[in-house]
Amino acid sequence: MHEILRKTFEGNTNLPEEQWAFVLNHYKPRTTKRNEILLEKGKISQHLYFVVKGCLRIFLTDDDGQEATRFLVFEGSFGTAFPSFTLQQPSSASIQSIEPSELLVINYSDYQLLLETVPGWERMTRLSLQQDYIDAIMRIESLITLDAKERYNILLKKNPRLIQRLPNKFVADYLGISQETLSRLKSRKS
Amino acid sequence: MHEILRKTFEGNTNLPEEQWAFVLNHYKPRTTKRNEILLEKGKISQHLYFVVKGCLRIFLTDDDGQEATRFLVFEGSFGTAFPSFTLQQPSSASIQSIEPSELLVINYSDYQLLLETVPGWERMTRLSLQQDYIDAIMRIESLITLDAKERYNILLKKNPRLIQRLPNKFVADYLGISQETLSRLKSRKS
DNA sequence: TTCATTTATTGACTTTTGTCAACATTATTT
DNA sequence: AAATAATGTTGACAAAAGTCAATAAATGAA
Known part of the structure; x- marks a missing residue:
């Protein structure tokens, strides 16, 4: 199970075998149920998640109950409420496991420990x-320069699995548009 | 002139005196004229800029000549066309010095050199x-959750000098809205 | 499989924002 | 200071996207 995590790290670094063991050991397996909440807004994010299987969603809620998806985290990627985790401050975002997922989890102090003790880990x-x-930055660009349809087309091209797999509403608020607008976009020719 | 740069670094790190000299020596002074272009899109960004005085603008242009401002860089901050500089790939953005500015500039190879040779610099x-x-991330959030007026109000609160100082049109496309919309926002009560 | 719930689509309408154009104002340059 | 250029404001209209509501379709749970 740690294999895919190691492969991901190896893109950026090269460690002696014993150090791999040390690093990977700090990532603990965890499974989640569909729609399980991993972090509620207001709490401090103590965990960085690596998604082995499934999908996480980092999202915002406002007082009217409106939701907006800050990030979607698929297989082979890391995710957490980053500002909260990094600064150890209460999070403005919540984290939800959209699908039943298999995760590898490291907590904040172990994350810091690796930075302190594993040579080259800071570089990684x-x-x-x-x-x-x-x-x-690229997401910001697409938000300030493109309209909804163009953003959708790019997402469709760059990440088709995302669109096939996820409920419409998550895709919609990831794009920063309403569910209805997305629905109309999809049926529109152009 | 390097003093303000040093102060900025000191928030994140602490170096022996000789290493400070070594680091700061790699940042070369440069002055720019109003509206001078520092990087044209399509070129690879070779420089990271620290703004001592003045203001830089990282912006995108499309085929119709429409512009959108990705970042504004004020006194005491760093800026460049980050994806281009980091990956040493052609830049989709251009860089312009909006005001006559005093910069401290480091080039890509020196930037790498500091990372390789100065202990603790990678952490910095x-x-x-x-x-x-x-x-x-916070900018993305404001773009997906807030309307133009709300984004403007936040900017006004968080960065009033920016709005007072810059031509309307730069503020507008930084917010991702048209100049006219911004003009109307400003005169609207609420 | 069936039932209940969630999600998706569509229509009618509103609101927000954009575009184009005219004009006013403010900066720059000579 | 005058001339020129750049920037800002406003109106009229168009386009994009949002909201609310009704219904259809799909999905998950019993």
Whole structure:
């Protein structure tokens, strides 16, 4: 089960065998049920999740009960309420497991421990953060330059599995539009 | 002139005196004229800029000549076309110095050199990246959950100098809205 | 499988924002 | 200071997206 996690790390770093064991050991398996809430907003996020199977959703709720999806986390990716986890502050977002999922979980203090004790781990972390930041920048770009239809088309191209697999409403609020608008987009020609 | 840069770094790290000299030496002073273009889209970004005085703008242009501002970089902050600089790929964004500015500039290979040779510098970089990523996440949130007026109000509260100082049109496309909409927002009561 | 619940689609209408154009105002340059 | 260019405001209208409500379809649980 840790194999896929190791493969993911290996894109950015190369460790001696014993250190791999040390790192991977701090990621504990966990399974979740469909729609299980992993973090409620207002709490401090203590865990970073790696999705082996399934899908997580980091989302915001406002006072009217409106929801907006900040991130969707699929197989082979990491996710948490990042500002909360990093700064150890109450989270504005909640985390939900949309599907029954298999996760590997590291807690905040172990995350820090790896940074302190494993040589080269800081680099691993920096590189992965770099990529996350770039993804965020691209998302901002698409939000400020494209209309709903264009954003949908790009998502369809870049991440078709996401659209096939997820309930419409999650896709919609990930795109920052209403469910009805998405529904109309999909049936529109162009 | 390097003093403000050092102060900024010192929030995240603590170096012996000789290493400070080494780091700061790799940031070269540069001045720019109003509206000077520092990077054209399509080119690879070779420089990371620290703004001592003035203001930079990282912006996108489409085929119709429409512009959208990805980031505004003020005194005491770093900026570049990040995906291009990091991955050393052609940039989708351009960089412009909106005001006559004083910058401190490091090039890509020196940036890498500091990461390789200065102990603790990788951590400095990671922490600053973490904050940038958090800022990007918050910007995404505001784009998917708030309307133009709300986004404007938040910007007004969080960064009043930005609005006072910059031409309306830059503020507008930073918010992802048209100049006219911003103009109407400003005169609207609520 | 059936029932209950959740999710998706569609219509009618409203609100928000964008676009184009005219004009006013403010900066820059000479 | 005058001339020129850049920026800001406003109106009229168009387009995009949201909301509410009714219904259809799909899904999960018993």
